[in-house]
Amino acid sequence: MNSDQVLGAFILVGSIIGVVVYGVLLYYIPIWTLQVSAFLAVVFAFGILAWIGYTLVTTPPPKPIEEVEKLETETKETESEAKEEKKS
Numbered sequence: 584m585n586s587d588q589v590l591g592a593f594i595l596v597g598s599i600i601g602v603v604v605y606g607v608l609l610y611y612i613p614i615w616t617l618q619v620s621a622f623l624a625v626v627f628a629f630g631i632l633a634w635i636g637y638t639l640v641t642t643p644p645p646k647p648i649e650e651v652e653k654l655e656t657e658t659k660e661t662e663s664e665a666k667e668e669k670k671s
Contacts, residue, residue: 605620
């Protein structure tokens with residue numbers, strides 16, 4: 584077995600153990616288990632939303648299309664000039 588298969592086996596066994604533990608907790612302390620599960624689900628959802636918001640706030644806006652086209656034209660001209668100089 585390679586390392587990916589070993590990791591996969593650990594994840595599989597860990598998931599099965601997690602389901603069993605969750606089931607036992609639901610049987611013995613159902614309200615607490617459901618409250619914690621709901622709280623973690625909400626934290627996870629709002630955490631993703633916070634991460635998306637942070638990314639939107641900290642990412643600079645894209646350059647206008649005209650500026651990108653201008654840069655592409657300049658790059659093509661520079662490349663063609665470099666090829667001409669190599670031929671000389």
